[in-house]
Amino acid sequence: MSVISPPTGRLEAGPATRRRTPVLAVAARTGRRLGASGTVAAALLAVLVLVAAFAPVIAPFDPTAPDLANALTGPGATHWLGTDALGRDTLSRLIVGSRITLVGPILVIAVSTAAGTALALLAAYAGGRVDMVVSRVLDVLFAVPGIVFALVTVAIAGPGLPGVVIGLSIAYTPYVARVVRSAALRERALPYIDAAWVTGRSGLSICLRHLLPNLAPMIMAQAVSALGLAVVDIAAISFLGLGVQPPATDWGLMVKSGIDTALRGYPTEALAAAVLIAAFVAAITVVSDRLTEQAGELR
Amino acid sequence: MNDHLVDVKGLCIDAPVGRLVDDVSFHIDSGEALGVVGESGSGKSLTARALIALTADGLRVSGSVRVAGHDVPGLRGRALRQFRGRSVGMIFQDPRAHINPVRSIGDFLVEPLVLERRQRPDAARRRVLAILDEVGVSDGARRLRQYPHELSGGLLQRVMIASVLAAEPALILADEPTTALDVTSQADVMAILTEQRRERGLALLFITHDLELAAATCDRTAVMYAGRLVETADSTGLQERPGHPYTSGLMVSRPSIDLRATRLPVVPGRPVAAFEAGPGCAFAPRCPHAQTACERERPEARESGGTMVACHRAAELAGSLPTTIEEVSVHG
Numbered sequence: 001m002s003v004i005s006p007p008t009g010r011l012e013a014g015p016a017t018r019r020r021t022p023v024l025a026v027a028a029r030t031g032r033r034l035g036a037s038g039t040v041a042a043a044l045l046a047v048l049v050l051v052a053a054f055a056p057v058i059a060p061f062d063p064t065a066p067d068l069a070n071a072l073t074g075p076g077a078t079h080w081l082g083t084d085a086l087g088r089d090t091l092s093r094l095i096v097g098s099r100i101t102l103v104g105p106i107l108v109i110a111v112s113t114a115a116g117t118a119l120a121l122l123a124a125y126a127g128g129r130v131d132m133v134v135s136r137v138l139d140v141l142f143a144v145p146g147i148v149f150a151l152v153t154v155a156i157a158g159p160g161l162p163g164v165v166i167g168l169s170i171a172y173t174p175y176v177a178r179v180v181r182s183a184a185l186r187e188r189a190l191p192y193i194d195a196a197w198v199t200g201r202s203g204l205s206i207c208l209r210h211l212l213p214n215l216a217p218m219i220m221a222q223a224v225s226a227l228g229l230a231v232v233d234i235a236a237i238s239f240l241g242l243g244v245q246p247p248a249t250d251w252g253l254m255v256k257s258g259i260d261t262a263l264r265g266y267p268t269e270a271l272a273a274a275v276l277i278a279a280f281v282a283a284i285t286v287v288s289d290r291l292t293e294q295a296g297e298l299r
Numbered sequence: 300m301n302d303h304l305v306d307v308k309g310l311c312i313d314a315p316v317g318r319l320v321d322d323v324s325f326h327i328d329s330g331e332a333l334g335v336v337g338e339s340g341s342g343k344s345l346t347a348r349a350l351i352a353l354t355a356d357g358l359r360v361s362g363s364v365r366v367a368g369h370d371v372p373g374l375r376g377r378a379l380r381q382f383r384g385r386s387v388g389m390i391f392q393d394p395r396a397h398i399n400p401v402r403s404i405g406d407f408l409v410e411p412l413v414l415e416r417r418q419r420p421d422a423a424r425r426r427v428l429a430i431l432d433e434v435g436v437s438d439g440a441r442r443l444r445q446y447p448h449e450l451s452g453g454l455l456q457r458v459m460i461a462s463v464l465a466a467e468p469a470l471i472l473a474d475e476p477t478t479a480l481d482v483t484s485q486a487d488v489m490a491i492l493t494e495q496r497r498e499r500g501l502a503l504l505f506i507t508h509d510l511e512l513a514a515a516t517c518d519r520t521a522v523m524y525a526g527r528l529v530e531t532a533d534s535t536g537l538q539e540r541p542g543h544p545y546t547s548g549l550m551v552s553r554p555s556i557d558l559r560a561t562r563l564p565v566v567p568g569r570p571v572a573a574f575e576a577g578p579g580c581a582f583a584p585r586c587p588h589a590q591t592a593c594e595r596e597r598p599e600a601r602e603s604g605g606t607m608v609a610c611h612r613a614a615e616l617a618g619s620l621p622t623t624i625e626e627v628s629v630h631g
Contacts, residue, residue, distance in 0.1 A: 127356075195397035198351055199411045199466065200384020209410070213401045 034290045041286035048280060052098040061089035063096040064247040072266055082268045085261055090269045093249055094276065100250040101280070104161055104243075105230035111169035113223045116176025117215075121207045123177070124184035135181070138174040146171035146233055154242045164243045168233055172226060179222055180215060187214050217294065225288035228281045235277050251277050303365075304329045304469060304502050305350065310362035312345050312354060312526075317574025319358070320345050321526040324600070329469065332496065332503040334513025334534065336549070337523035338570045343506045346523070347472045350504065351387050352379060367469050384415045388463030390492075392475040394455040398447045405443030408462050415466070430461045434491050453484025460492055470502045478508070489516060510549050514538050522546045525581035526573025532606040540618055542608035544586045547620035555624045564627050580611065588612055 031039045051058060061079075067087035074082045081090040123134040146168055153167030154160075187193070188211065196206050237243040238252030246253070251273040258270025303326035312320035320342040327333045335343045348354050349364055352371050364371040367386040374382055391397040398407055405424070408431075412423035424443070431439035434457045447455060456476060463471055476492065477485040493516050496503050507513050513520045514534040521531040522545060530543040541547040548566040568585040580586070583593040592611050600609040610616070621627050 191391060191393065191396040192399045194353060195389070195391060196399070198353060198383055198387075198389040199462070200380040200382070200415055201411070202380060205414060209402070209406075210399050214399065216401075 033294060034287070037286050038290040041283035044279065044283040045287065048098060048102065048283075051095055052102045055096045055099055059089075059092035059095045061092040063088060063092040063249070072261060072264065074266060075268055081272055082266060084257060084269055090254075090272065093254060093269075094251070094272055097249040097251050097254055097273075098276075100161060100244050100248065101231065101235070101252070101277075104165060104234045104250070105227050107165045108168045108172060108230045108234070109223050109227050111165070112172035112226070113176050113219065115169070116173045117180050117212070117219055119173070119177045120180035120184055121211060124181050124188055125203055125207050125211070131181075134177070138177050141170070141174040142178075144171070147236060150233070150237050151242065154237070159242050159245055161244050164234060164237050168230060168237075172230065175226065176219075176222060180219060183215055183218050184211055187211055217291075221288060221291040221294075224284060224291055228284040228288065231277065231281050231284065251280075303327065304331075304367055305504070306363070306365040307346075307350070308363040310346065310349060310360070310364060312342070312349060313359045313361070315357060317572070319526050319573055320349070321573040321576075322362075323523075323526075323528050325521055325528060325531060327470070327502050327504060329502055330500040331519070332493075332505060332517040334505045334507060334517035334520040335523060336507060336510045336513050336520060338508070340570060340572060341523040342526040342573065343523050344474050347389075347474055347504055347506055350470075350472060351383055351389060353389075384411065384466060386468055387470045387472060388466050388468040390456070390459050390463055390471060390473040390476045393479040394452065394459045395447060395479075398455065398459065400447050402446075403443065404445055404447065404450070404458055407447075408443070408458065408465060411462070412465060427461065427465055430464050431458070434461045434464070434495065435487070436461065451484070452480050453488060456480060456484070456488050457491060460488070460495065464495055464499070467499075468501065470504065471496065472504045472506075474506045475508070476505075477512075492516075510546075511538075511553070522549070525571050525576050527581060527609065528600065528607070529582065529610070530606070530608050532608075536606060539622065541620050541622060542606055542613055542617060543582075543610050544588050544612075544616065544620060545582045547622065548585075548587075550622045551624055551627050553624060558625050560624060564624060580609075588616060 030042075034042055065088065067083065069087065070079070070083050071087040072083060072085055073079055076082065079089050079091070081094070083089055084093070119134055119138070123131040149171040150164050150167030153170070154163040157163030157166065193206060193210060196210050201209075234243060235250070235252030235255070238250050239256045241253075241256065244250050244253055249257075254273035255270050255277070258267070258273055261267075262270045305325075305327040307326065308324045310320060310323040311318060323342070323346055325333065335346065337343045345354065345358075349360050350366055350371060352360075352374060354360055360372055366382075369378075369382050369386065371382070398404075405427075408427040409420065409423045412418045412426065413420050416423075418426070427443070428439040431442060436442055436454060436457050442450070442454075442458070450458065456479075460476075471492075473492065477488050480488060489512065492503075495501075503517070505513060505517055510520070510522075514537060517534055519531060520534045520537050522529050522537075522543065524545050530537070530541070530546050532542060537546065538550075541550060545566070551564050552566060554560065554563055566585055571581060571584075573581070577583070577594065579592075579594040579596055580589070580598050583589040586593065590612070596611070598609045598611045598613075600607050601613060
């Protein structure tokens with residue numbers, strides 16, 4: 001056949017070289033994408049995740065063992081961040097508390113993102129009456145503040161992480177669903193969806209194999225930015241004493257218990273927990289901003 | 300008569316603003332190529348889309364559309380999906396917009412075979428590679444790993460053709476498949492499409508602005524104006540003896556290699572939509588041969604010797620309508 005294949009230029013080298021890139025090169029490229037502040041924030045998050053993962057190994061003391069002889073000491077050589085009213089090592093409690101502080105919000109975001117995305121795709125794809133029903137239900141959910149939802153589920157399930165996670169997951173779902181729905185509506189109107197229809201694809205297949213991959217960067221960016229909110233919300237509920245129950249702890253609960261000792265002249269616990277929450281949320285926000293920029297560039 | 304592969308009778312498509320396609324009837328036999336020519340908004344794409352029930356939600360389709368034994372407007376759910384997946388393939392104008400940008404070429408080509416035809420992934424892959432080779436895409440294995448943005452428009456359109464061929468349909472709908480491409484890839488893509496179609500004995504509905512391209516690649520050519528078919532004829536016959544003044548007007552406004560012209564002849568006025576047309580012939584206000592009857596009464600499509608012309612004066616004008624710029628410029 002006398003067909004000249006048109007040159008495709010330098011892009012040809014792309015996938016072939018990409019496959020063999022060493023880990024360091026990947027890290028370097030990610031760093032370039034995130035920028036300076038993004039890299040610092042991402043590094044901070046990585047450290048937090050590592051600390052949470054190896055918490056029992058890292059923590060210098062048993063975080064739940066009371067030591068009344070050393071109750072309420074300020075920062076010192078043995079107890080770097082001092083001890084609380086029961087003589088428990090504050091640093092160890094912060095380290096071990098990072099686990100629940102991390103896992104709670106991640107669970108909330110995972111559940112609400114999955115549920116919200118599913119609802120959004122259903123509404124955007126089916127359109128018409130289905131879309132109307134889903135959207136009105138979401139509107140009703142919007143009317144209720146997240147914390148109130150958590151209070152209700154905690155009242156039903158009893159204080160503790162499960163009730164909080166269920167409540168906040170429900171509360172976060174409409175936010176995810178609304179954003180994803182509008183993006184999915186836009187995406188659904190694009191010609192390639194028509195083209196997929198013409199090849200006889202089913203609705204489910206179009207949603208999962210065509211809409212979802214195109215929306216993925218946006219959903220990711222949205223999930224990470226909501227993660228910051230979830231951290232604050234869970235900390236607030238723990239602060240109210242409705243979240244994780246002693247002797248287990250998270251940073252929100254430590255702010256609360258730290259306030260009592262702060263009034264007696266030992267502010268380290270409350271300060272350290274509050275600073276960590278703030279740093280965590282700030283890092284998430286910076287990373288999510290970078291991700292959003294990336295998702296925007298992909299459009 | 301039901302032995303035509305495509306049999307459209309009295310197809311009308313209505314939008315809230317009014318009628319867009321008005322009483323269109325045509326047929327395509329197995330292995331036959333029909334070119335549909337018309338200006339933008341003349342309803343050619345809508346007509347093609349009606350053949351696979353891909354008209355937008357707000358549009359009402361009436362009339363009979365039979366394709367490969369299926370009553371298309373009546374198809375729903377699984378039956379519609381199977382009909383779309385197996386009986387008809389569609390090639391779109393802009394391949395870049397019609398292939399999912401975040402999925403690889405391999406996914407685009409192999410997935411339908413695996414999902415729809417229940418082929419094993421490796422068998423489907425081999426088949427796709429063979430077809431890619433046939434449509435002139437070199438280095439198929441690497442192409443399958445690439446993404447749409449890494450391929451040129453011409454290459455992507457070949458991938459689109461390959462995807463249609465892989466589904467082994469009886470009919471291909473090609474909606475201006477070369478309009479988005481540059482001239483050289485246009486020629487390549489048309490050559491491949493024609494060659495593969497002939498080899499496989501597939502029927503083709505080819506939609507284009509380009510009267511000559513349609514006549515060169517199709518067995519028969521239909522001309523649409525304002526949502527109506529004004530003329531359907533054997534392609535060579537149409538080229539030599541246009542039966543409708545509009546067809547002749549299109550042909551006369553083509554530039555000529557031999558004649559130096561400062562201005563090309565034009566068809567005066569602007570094209571109208573079906574719902575803007577008066578009670579008579581939609582082309583009458585722009586037609587140099589219009590008489591009072593043309594304004595009042597809508598011309599019926601009359602068939603003679605395989606040629607269908609919808610014009611009141613078809614019989615008088617037959618053979619006298621100009622076909623080239625030279626014929627009109629001589630006394631101009």
